[in-house]
Amino acid sequence: MKLLRYGPKDQEKPGVLDADGVIRDLSGMIDDITGDTFTGGDLERLEAMEFEDLPEVDGNPRIGPCVGNVGKFICIGLNYSDHAAEAGQTPPDEPIVFMKATTAINGPNDDVEIPRTSQKTDWEVELGFVIGKRAKYVGVAEALDYVAGYCTVNDVSERSFQSERSGQWTKGKSHDTFGPIGPWLVTADEVPDPQVLDLWLDVDGDRKQTGNTSTMIFDVATIISHLSQFMTLEPGDVVSTGTPPGVGMGHKPDPIYLKAGQTVTLGVEGLGMQTQKMIQA
The missing domain is CATH 3.90.850.10 (Fumarylacetoacetase-like, C-terminal domain)
Incomplete structure (x- = not known):
């Protein structure tokens, strides 16, 4: 998967890039892409999804840092x-x-x-x-x-x-x-x-x-x-x-x-x- 975060600075939403290069909104599935995403089973849940069923993100949004709440x-x-x-x-x-x-x-x-x-x-x-x-x-x-x-x-x-x-x-x-x-x-x-x-x-x-x-x-x-x-x-x-x-x-x-x-x-x-x-x- 190509996970990403999009939107204004400090207000980013989670997203995923589908096979056609379209950004799909993940905010209905997860809160953000952080360390918690990797330990709570979210990755496994996302891997099983069909991204084409997720909402497309309109326009050309700002792309934020690909992971949030970085500790080190x-x-x-x-x-x-x-x-x-x-x-x-x-x-x-x-x-x-x-x-x-x-x-x-x-x-x-x-x-x-x-x-x-x-x-x-x-x-x-x-x-x-x-x-x-x-x-x-x-x-x-x-x-x-x-x-x-x-x-x-x-x-x-x-x-x-x-x-x-x-x-x-x-x-x-x-x-x-x-x-x-x-x-x-x-x-x-x-x-x-x-x-x-x-x-x-x-x-x-x-x-x-x-x-x-x-x-x-x-x-x-x-x-x-x-x-x-x-x-x-x-x-x-x-x-x-x-x-x-x-x-x-x-x-x-x-x-x-x-x-x-x-x-x-x-x-x-x-x-x-x-x-x-x-x-x-």
């Missing part, structure tokens, strides 16, 4: 060997983990703010996944059983806040709007192998990033197992798995960064596309 937004850094090289970093021996504030979560096509004083706002197309059941001390072999679904993420980053100011990466990752997720949450049964997916990102129509999840240093199963050794992962938690090469910071001969008025378009194979206009905060 966890990110993995330097997880593609070629991206680590362009950043001048040695590939890590174990996953680099940082947090992104949940207030950064944004709809996939909402405007993205360039923070005040920012000179180095950058882009990062990433494969994201959403936890479907409580995970603690999980082994790699069973780790994918804990995934509810997958989604496209743009891990927008302010590089000077991230790396040139004291403290943790979180400061450069957490500005409002810096976490577009969606458009859809594609349930795990439709993504049998998350390590064979193409990723891409354009700025004003110019291709900047091209990659494939096969070149991840740490695959999705390893990430889940690793995280679960240090924290309990709860249903609805979002994890973003790192970006392939082509970020603005790594551009040669000189880095390039986003400016107000530019448009970023990105996607992950089978998981949908995002389009964001950059605006000044």
Whole structure:
């Protein structure tokens, strides 16, 4: 299934994309798409339905973040060997983990703010996944059983806040709007192998990033197992798995960064596309 949330910000309704690409309203069946959806039997109930019997959603509604009420937004850094090289970093021996504030979560096509004083706002197309059941001390072999679904993420980053100011990466990752997720949450049964997916990102129509999840240093199963050794992962938690090469910071001969008025378009194979206009905060 391709689950989604549509409508005005903070008033989103649950929906599903049918086989013809039509949005169908799920609000008569479930209240929202959150961690509770994955643990209370709602997914199983939805899987048994004929979506063509549900009401069509009229017009072209705003698409919101594909999961609501997110408890944790966890990110993995330097997880593609070629991206680590362009950043001048040695590939890590174990996953680099940082947090992104949940207030950064944004709809996939909402405007993205360039923070005040920012000179180095950058882009990062990433494969994201959403936890479907409580995970603690999980082994790699069973780790994918804990995934509810997958989604496209743009891990927008302010590089000077991230790396040139004291403290943790979180400061450069957490500005409002810096976490577009969606458009859809594609349930795990439709993504049998998350390590064979193409990723891409354009700025004003110019291709900047091209990659494939096969070149991840740490695959999705390893990430889940690793995280679960240090924290309990709860249903609805979002994890973003790192970006392939082509970020603005790594551009040669000189880095390039986003400016107000530019448009970023990105996607992950089978998981949908995002389009964001950059605006000044």
